[in-house]
Amino acid sequence: MANQIVAARLLAEKTMLFEIEAEHIAQRGRAGQFVILRVSDQGERIPLTIAHRDVAKGTITIVAQEVGKTTRDLNALKAGDAILDLAGPLGRATAIPEGGKTVVCVGGGIGNAVVWPMATAMKEAGNRVVAILGARTKDLLILEDEVRAVSDQVIVTTDDGSYGRKGLVTEALQGLIDEGLKIDECITIGPVIMMKFVCKTTQPHGIKTLASLNPIMVDGTGMCGACRVTVGGETRFACVEGPEFDGHQTDFDELMKRLSYYKPEEARSLERAEHACRLQQAADQLLAERDR
Amino acid sequence: MAENSKPSYKFNKSKTKVPMREQKPEERIFNFEEVPLGYTEQEATCEGQRCIQCKDKPCVSGCPVGVDIPAFMRLVGEGQYEDALRKIKETNFLPAICGRVCPQEDQCELACNLNKPQQERQPGGVGRVERFLGDYAMEHGLNVTPKCDPPTGKKVAIIGSGPAGLTAASDLCQRGHDVTVFEALHKPGGVLFYGIPEFRMPKAILVKEIDGLRQMGVKFVMNYPVGKAEPLKSIRDRFDATFIATGAGLPWFLNIPGENLNGVYSANEFLTRVNLMGAWRFPETDTPVKEIKRIAVIGAGNTAMDSARTSKRLRPKKVYLIYRRSRLEMPARAEEIHHAEEEGIEFNLLHAPLRIIDDGTGAVCGIECQEMELGEPDASGRRRPVPIEGKTKIFEVDTVVIATGQGPNPLLTADVPELKRDARKGTIIVDEKTMQSVTWPDVFAGGDIVTGGATVILAMGAGRLAANAMHSFLMTGSTQPA
Numbered sequence A: 001m002a003n004q005i006v007a008a009r010l011l012a013e014k015t016m017l018f019e020i021e022a023e024h025i026a027q028r029g030r031a032g033q034f035v036i037l038r039v040s041d042q043g044e045r046i047p048l049t050i051a052h053r054d055v056a057k058g059t060i061t062i063v064a065q066e067v068g069k070t071t072r073d074l075n076a077l078k079a080g081d082a083i084l085d086l087a088g089p090l091g092r093a094t095a096i097p098e099g100g101k102t103v104v105c106v107g108g109g110i111g112n113a114v115v116w117p118m119a120t121a122m123k124e125a126g127n128r129v130v131a132i133l134g135a136r137t138k139d140l141l142i143l144e145d146e147v148r149a150v151s152d153q154v155i156v157t158t159d160d161g162s163y164g165r166k167g168l169v170t171e172a173l174q175g176l177i178d179e180g181l182k183i184d185e186c187i188t189i190g191p192v193i194m195m196k197f198v199c200k201t202t203q204p205h206g207i208k209t210l211a212s213l214n215p216i217m218v219d220g221t222g223m224c225g226a227c228r229v230t231v232g233g234e235t236r237f238a239c240v241e242g243p244e245f246d247g248h249q250t251d252f253d254e255l256m257k258r259l260s261y262y263k264p265e266e267a268r269s270l271e272r273a274e275h276a277c278r279l280q281q282a283a284d285q286l287l288a289e290r291d292r
Numbered sequence B: 001m002a003e004n005s006k007p008s009y010k011f012n013k014s015k016t017k018v019p020m021r022e023q024k025p026e027e028r029i030f031n032f033e034e035v036p037l038g039y040t041e042q043e044a045t046c047e048g049q050r051c052i053q054c055k056d057k058p059c060v061s062g063c064p065v066g067v068d069i070p071a072f073m074r075l076v077g078e079g080q081y082e083d084a085l086r087k088i089k090e091t092n093f094l095p096a097i098c099g100r101v102c103p104q105e106d107q108c109e110l111a112c113n114l115n116k117p118q119q120e121r122q123p124g125g126v127g128r129v130e131r132f133l134g135d136y137a138m139e140h141g142l143n144v145t146p147k148c149d150p151p152t153g154k155k156v157a158i159i160g161s162g163p164a165g166l167t168a169a170s171d172l173c174q175r176g177h178d179v180t181v182f183e184a185l186h187k188p189g190g191v192l193f194y195g196i197p198e199f200r201m202p203k204a205i206l207v208k209e210i211d212g213l214r215q216m217g218v219k220f221v222m223n224y225p226v227g228k229a230e231p232l233k234s235i236r237d238r239f240d241a242t243f244i245a246t247g248a249g250l251p252w253f254l255n256i257p258g259e260n261l262n263g264v265y266s267a268n269e270f271l272t273r274v275n276l277m278g279a280w281r282f283p284e285t286d287t288p289v290k291e292i293k294r295i296a297v298i299g300a301g302n303t304a305m306d307s308a309r310t311s312k313r314l315r316p317k318k319v320y321l322i323y324r325r326s327r328l329e330m331p332a333r334a335e336e337i338h339h340a341e342e343e344g345i346e347f348n349l350l351h352a353p354l355r356i357i358d359d360g361t362g363a364v365c366g367i368e369c370q371e372m373e374l375g376e377p378d379a380s381g382r383r384r385p386v387p388i389e390g391k392t393k394i395f396e397v398d399t400v401v402i403a404t405g406q407g408p409n410p411l412l413t414a415d416v417p418e419l420k421r422d423a424r425k426g427t428i429i430v431d432e433k434t435m436q437s438v439t440w441p442d443v444f445a446g447g448d449i450v451t452g453g454a455t456v457i458l459a460m461g462a463g464r465l466a467a468n469a470m471h472s473f474l475m476t477g478s479t480q481p482a
């Protein structure tokens, strides 16, 4: 079966990790690239980062946080199920410095799933990797061990102080700058608002900063323009020219607005699915009672 | 029709085409079902009989693939539908599709000797009869899988499953080659699937044609963006010849202020959401389009008409079509323009968009246009639109669809810089007769990726040319037939 899930594991509340058979994506995918998948025939196409690849096994790993209908359907899948449609690798790979550079990777929430392959590639190329991983609270922190395994230093921050340092990733980043760490490059991925402030933190110090943008995508092949973002005053298609762009040039406010456009529809879609799910449960219960 | 009840051939002197029944505008704007309903056998026969069987056959030269029009019109006029179908299929592999989407009034029917607008004589209804034959074949199960030649042992890769790719796949498979079609999206068909809406080109037709190809032995690999999923180099290593038919899918924007506001779509995004992803049935399907109250569609080609008519079916209060030139220059098929007007789409010609207006939250609340008038004729003799000083107009809309053209799809070519392309247009450079790329002898290209946005039948014609040349190349090492 194509695109079969060989392993599925809950990482944190509403966050699942899937290992999927996809030989060509495992072989050709690079850090920073993503896949577009569809879970059902009526389903939406959604982009998810290739978090890890196992070339020998011919599998890729994706990590999905449930935020709406499609991620909900996806996260209900189990090992042995298959992903209906899986296209990739898409987008441009992260430009990896050739080695000897100090790179700080700043992830927040689900963004840490993207930090993992980036840090891996940075480390493999011989760079010094410092990772800053942020989460709202301890239980939501994902992939810490995986990132630690490929980083020279890891700083964890939680909003509530339940683990690591209390505070925001930007504070940890500012701390590194203040300590005098010479940062050659910073790369950030997480909620848009976080990326915006990471870029604001590095800008005064002239630290090159890449942000991995997550606009709404439809085809992911450069054909629709749904994913357009403004960088340096120019419109760019994130799915083919990105998803990483110069964070100091990126219009994050526009991205935030564009991401919120379908909020009411997304809520309707999810509500409908949950309603159907409740009906199903009620029906199952009735049937079970009848059979008793 | 039974063999024994063949009507004998007689000319039909009617000046006008046999009318085709259509869904009424006031009904069809509430559904996505096809608008023209097609001919019955009798209607098709009558229309076939309008063809006067000219010796000079100008109609044939008007058709980009040279369909033998008088021959099939005559056969239909005689009630010999199967033979007529066979005749068409010699040159045109998808009559049910071309009959529906060809711009006949600029091609075969334009050239027809009957075509005398002053005398109100209409050309032979070539497209309508062609559509009838395509549909007849489906209804009667006549689309029998053609017999393929014995296997040649040669492997061919086709990149892109639009009309160019499908035609080449069919031809090459019939000649005994082992054909694999790679497609980046999850459904095959290219623009026929993601662009042209259901009410103009029912997807069931396309699905049947593609099933036919599968039965012939063509392999389809979906979700496989060549260049990304596998480098072209590696495809070339695995296959004896490659045909690139990746289309002109890159949407152009206008580069006016406000284009990234919420509510501004490229026609491709809008049509893809509705057609490919089925957003018109949201929330039954998962992909939404925003509820539309007032919409402006910019442009006047088929893509613009399709966007305007699609949006009309999503029940907005108002659909404006905005175009900077005059009616004469509107590039869409005449039938689509006519249907759009019937459906109550408001044409605003000689209006050029200046800026899209923000409602303060990052969403569209209007579009300001420069009013134009026709100036002096230019070198081509056409009167160019020129701005009327100081006259602008604001259309209050919550949605804007930009349908002003598309460029060659860069997905593959961006990753293969060695492949020679037109520096300005980005189209792949090929030998016009063989579609062989000027870069590598085993790589051919055709359809919109070579011409820029054109037509279905031109793409199919290119697919056929390429298939012929590729066959020669595979068998003899040279594109010249032995």
Ligand SMILES: Cc1cc2nc3c(=O)[nH]c(=O)nc-3n(C[C@H](O)[C@H](O)[C@H](O)COP(=O)(O)OP(=O)(O)OC[C@H]3O[C@@H](n4cnc5c(N)ncnc54)[C@H](O)[C@@H]3O)c2cc1C
Pocket: A034, A044, A045, A046, A047, A048, A049, A050, A063, A064, A065, A066, A067, A068, A069, A070, A071, A072, A110, A113, A114, A213, A214, A215, A216, A217, A218, A243, A259, A260, A262, A263, A266, A267, A270
């Ligand atoms: C390049 C890229 C890589 C990504 N990688 C990951 C990842 O590794 N793990 C992960 O959990 N998420 C990732 N995302 C985000 C993920 O695609 C969205 O969370 C998902 O599409 C939401 O779909 P939904 O139907 O569950 O939710 P919806 O209810 O449809 O939407 C919830 C929110 O998700 C965003 N969204 C909706 N549709 C899309 C879409 N088609 N494309 C992008 N965003 C959308 C919107 O902001 C929306 O408000 C990535 C996005 C991009 C662009």
Ligand SMILES: Cc1cc2nc3c(=O)[nH]c(=O)nc-3n(C[C@H](O)[C@H](O)[C@H](O)COP(=O)(O)OP(=O)(O)OC[C@H]3O[C@@H](n4cnc5c(N)ncnc54)[C@H](O)[C@@H]3O)c2cc1C
Pocket: B101, B102, B103, B159, B160, B161, B162, B163, B164, B165, B182, B183, B184, B185, B189, B190, B191, B192, B195, B196, B224, B225, B226, B227, B245, B246, B247, B248, B249, B271, B302, B303, B304, B306, B333, B409, B411, B412, B446, B447, B448, B449, B453, B454, B455, B456, B457, B459
């Ligand atoms: C909305 C709309 C309406 C139209 N209406 C008409 C009409 O009425 N009449 C008419 O004659 N013409 C019409 N046209 C034009 C016509 O559809 C095109 O000229 C024709 O489809 C071109 O065919 P093609 O095979 O070259 O490419 P396409 O149909 O564009 O197909 C190309 C395919 O290649 C795939 N692809 C791209 N890159 C890759 C890659 N790297 N790997 C794998 N696959 C890839 C794409 O996903 C796509 O499926 C219309 C076009 C549009 C957009």
Ligand code: SF4
Pocket: B062, B063, B064, B065, B066, B067, B069, B092, B098, B099, B102, B103, B104, B107, B108, B109, B126, B127, B130, B457
């Ligand atoms: S293929 Fe198109 S142009 Fe040619 S005869 Fe048929 S309808 Fe006319």
Ligand code: SF4
Pocket: B050, B051, B052, B053, B054, B057, B058, B059, B060, B069, B070, B073, B111, B112, B113, B114, B123, B124, B126
């Ligand atoms: S020009 Fe018109 S009338 Fe003459 S053969 Fe062609 S279709 Fe028939």
Ligand code: FES
Pocket: A216, A217, A218, A219, A220, A221, A222, A223, A224, A225, A226, A227, A228, A237, A238, A239, A240
């Ligand atoms: S998602 Fe369609 S162009 Fe990027």
